Amino acid sequence: MPASVASPLLRVRDLSALRAAVSGFRHKGLRIGFVPTMGALHEGHLALVRHAKTLSDVVVVSVFVNPKQFAPHEDFDRYPRTEDKDAQLLESVGADLLYLPSVDLMYPAVFASSVHVEGPARELEGTFRPQFFDGVATVVMKLFNQVQPDVAVFGEKDYQQLQVVKTFVRDLDLPVNVVGMPTVREADGLALSSRNAYLSTDERQTAARLIVELNAVAEAVRSGGDREKALDAAKANLLAAGFGPVDYVELRDADTLAMADAQTPNLRLLAAAWLGKTRLIDNIAV
Numbered sequence: 001m002p003a004s005v006a007s008p009l010l011r012v013r014d015l016s017a018l019r020a021a022v023s024g025f026r027h028k029g030l031r032i033g034f035v036p037t038m039g040a041l042h043e044g045h046l047a048l049v050r051h052a053k054t055l056s057d058v059v060v061v062s063v064f065v066n067p068k069q070f071a072p073h074e075d076f077d078r079y080p081r082t083e084d085k086d087a088q089l090l091e092s093v094g095a096d097l098l099y100l101p102s103v104d105l106m107y108p109a110v111f112a113s114s115v116h117v118e119g120p121a122r123e124l125e126g127t128f129r130p131q132f133f134d135g136v137a138t139v140v141m142k143l144f145n146q147v148q149p150d151v152a153v154f155g156e157k158d159y160q161q162l163q164v165v166k167t168f169v170r171d172l173d174l175p176v177n178v179v180g181m182p183t184v185r186e187a188d189g190l191a192l193s194s195r196n197a198y199l200s201t202d203e204r205q206t207a208a209r210l211i212v213e214l215n216a217v218a219e220a221v222r223s224g225g226d227r228e229k230a231l232d233a234a235k236a237n238l239l240a241a242g243f244g245p246v247d248y249v250e251l252r253d254a255d256t257l258a259m260a261d262a263q264t265p266n267l268r269l270l271a272a273a274w275l276g277k278t279r280l281i282d283n284i285a286v
């Protein structure tokens with residue numbers, strides 16, 4: 001088991017206790033790594049924690065299911081909440097502090113502010129979940145101010161979110177280094193996600209088709225094939241496999257997420273599609 005500075009894992013629910021712990025770390029000259037999560041932790045989150053440990057002396061992980069990033073019709077109420085299991089997993093990878101703020105702590109009745117991000121937030125998820133990125137940016141800004149990390153690690157599974165966070169950190173001069181980590185996948189290629197728990201056995205089998213179709217588009221693009229034809233084929237194949245609706249399968253500039261053209265140097269292929277009642281997202285470099 002990796003050594004942890006504050007072993008065993010410290011569970012902290014209030015802001016003054018968090019601030020006291022953080023200032024204790026700072027007084028010892030320790031570098032603080034941070035992994036924000038919504039809990040229901042899986043191997044993908046643990047990979048983020050392990051990476052944060054290589055970049056810092058202490059690792060703080062937050063678990064907060066953030067109501068501001070869910071629309072009223074979305075899955076806020078049924079989002080899995082597994083605190084004790086999360087704490088055990090975090091202890092097993094040597095995280096130091098688990099921060100578990102309540103909704104009232106994060107958004108007291110008088111709360112009146114939000115962080116609004118344009119640029120990479122505008123399309124893709126921004127089109128289908130218009131409340132999402134302002135909700136993410138607002139909570140991540142608050143968490144950064146509370147934890148005051150030197151480095152924060154995010155998964156590339158939510159690639160657009162990673163670009164949005166990098167953008168507001170740069171624009172607002174936040175003193176934190178934001179690092180992305182490659183997506184962790186199941187043996188059949190399905191990207192790990194807390195929402196995979198919603199899939200039925202049949203849906204779980206079908207779900208792996210998403211990465212198969214993304215790989216096929218990427219291969220067609222790399223070998224100079226017709227991009228529009230490849231994207232259309234992927235959408236049609238997903239629908240035929242039982243997905244639907246397919247919200248998007250798009251090639252974008254990997255840094256700005258603007259529409260890509262033949263001159264775009266770095267491409268990212270991103271997709272979102274429904275499988276039954278579960279919305280899956282995934283993306284790959286091309």
Ligand code: PAF
Nearest residue numbers: 036037038066136139158
């Ligand atoms: O990716 C997530 O789990 C969430 O969007 C985040 C970054 C923890 C903000 O609530």
